[in-house]
Amino acid sequence: MSERIILHIDMDAFFASVEQQSRPALRGKPIAVIGSGKRTVITTSSYEARARGVRTGMNIFEGRTVCPELILVVGNNRKYADTSRGIVEILQDYTPLVEVYSIDEAFLDLTGSIRLFGSPEGIARRIKERIRKRFGIRCSIGIAPNKLLAKLSAGLEKPDGLVRLRPEEVPSLMERLPVTQLCGIGKRLGEHLAALGIRTCGELGCFPMADLCRRFGMVGETLSVMARGIDLSPVVPLCEEPAPKSIGHSTTLSRDISDKEILHRTLLQLSERVARRARRNHLCGRTVTLTLRYADFSTFSKRVRLAHFLHHGPEIYLAAREILSSLRLYQAVRLIGVTLSGLTRDYLQLPLFAEERKREEISRAMDAVNDRYGMFTVTWGTLLKRSKGPGVISPAWRPAGSHYVNVR
Template sequence: MSNHRTILHLDMNAFFASVEQQADPSLQGKPVAVIGSGARTIITTASYEARAHGVGTGMTTHEAKRLCPELILVIGNNREYTRISKLIFEMLGQFTPLVEVFSIDEAFLDLTGSLRLFGRADVIAREIKARIRDRFGLTCSIGIAPNKLLAKLASDMQKPDGLTIIPPENVASLMKTTPIRSLCGIGPSTEQRLKYLGISTCNDLGHFSSKILTRHFGAMGARLKQMGQGIDDSPVIPTTTEEEVKSVSHSTTLDHDLTNKDDIHKYLLMLSEMVGRRARRYKTKGKTVTLTIRYADFTTFSRQETLPSPLNRSGDIYRAVTALLDTLQLTQPIRLLGVAISNLVHASEQLPLFPEERRLTTLSQAMDQVNDRFGETTITFGTLLGQDNCSHVIAPAWRPAGIRDVKVK
């Protein structure tokens, strides 16, 4: 294990709910749950007062109200969450250039090169916590450890408003009693498969046969064994140097299940426009188009096609995904739709040679310029007039800049 590194993981506490409580003092100290604006919504985040009653992310509002009748439901203000998140990440950059945004409310910092300037890691952590509290009225939990895996583990140990440090010399003893489910990267499915092998603690995992782990988990087996030993050599990757984005996508859970093809086509056009807008903004095109469908019973599948030429015009993306839809025999009402382009290439700024192609490209550029200046859907397709925009959800892949920065409502 690389003991010379000092990694900090920051996790904002009940971020969405805390932002709402800070904005409205009447909500402070009360059980609050943030929900979406659609008819079919779930709990996005619950305040710690609500969590004490068992309310958690992913619950339906009916389930949450049954557990906590006095629960206050608040429609999320995603623009405000992304605004505050960006400001927090900018502030973190004052302590080290090595800041990796993990999600809208989490980040890793490599403090190894910053200690001589700012002092001990715990001093930096307390300064970060104080600045976030003073500027935004919010709390966070921080973990400090020799690597990202352990720093994430540490930040979960004391919530809310915690600060936990795992020195290198304490790693072995900590792993002896830590349940495998506490490690980032081991979800419920992997946990069950490991328990089938008799593995329930990190100590069990770290001492288990590599050969058997590889037989059951393939190449991931060796990585799992290292995780059980608290080993993680992965670097903190600043957002500006993240691995190149492989696709541009957008999906939406529908307010009600759809069976009518015309209604399905409207949502596909809307999603195609959202994907096309982001692709054009960052001057990229995709040769492969993917359509994702989730049925009412949560069965999910995708269909894709690789085209002769890359595309990023919304109409072209729409025609490609509707062609994929036409190949399917739908057997159930649709709950979710998703559109993506991948196999990305750089988009030339040169106008197409043929007049019709040039006209369509110029039209897209004109629409983009108006929408950039006056707001999304200021100009849109006629069939989408009055249609609610799908930009309700902040995806886990969201980042504060670049092509992953989806402009949410």
């Protein structure tokens, strides 16, 4: 197999950067994004806060102790999901093979893109520039022959990094690299390996695989392979099928109606049906269209584009009702309809996908080892993780792929 070119992109301090961008008063300040619950912890902090010792996972008291001037911001999931969606749109300009790995990380398989778009570094620089211009935030990018190494490379020069790891550089890098820097090996497993005299990937790669398997079960083999910088897993695109263009419902009224109250009630029911279908298919949209057919069969339609993607009945209803309120009905209405368009995958609702389930099993195997040794604090990130309660999505959260939908 010829060499693959995989790009990993990781947004720098994503939630905090989005907040600083949308509220200029927060720029250059130590801020921490928290959930809305009483016992919330810090999800992400700005680099200004990190420089003062603020860390993800600290509670508010701990954060304020190390940094008294810390500004706390309650996170807004919708804002982050919207930004994430916009970033994925940019990434998809360079290849259809974009795997959304978490809300602020993605893998791209650029192997087939080079002929069209030029060098991988050039593509990476353009991506960074476009994201900075459109969203005002920065990212770090790693380019390598596989996902494991691309993710590793992206983490080498944060923030605002761009690292290309060439195949010939892999052995010397792995030789010296601490095992704990590999995605999937947490601190506790690191300690366990250290007890066996294994500190670097070089040492892990040389350790007899049979011994590793005896100690760690099937994960032993994975560890050994990872330590040598090998990862054959493909980039699995988020959307295997494009989202449909629109979802709409309309109804012919039992008699011609001029009473706006009755039209509103009908509109609410139609909006609920549109919303339910959108949610069932894991879609949301940002354009709402109201269609009216008058008693003389002339048809009118007007659309409104909203600031956010949505999929809730009341929101769709409010947008449609506003259009209706702005109209002077010159005749009674015989048909009324609502359509949601400008659809995209709903990044907060995506289900696990068959392909992902397979990988989830591997994660589960890793988790089993984890439970036993208290390690692998990070899995391979294939699980859909969302913080419980009304908090902020954890940065480890990922929309784990999509499934096929048919919407007519």
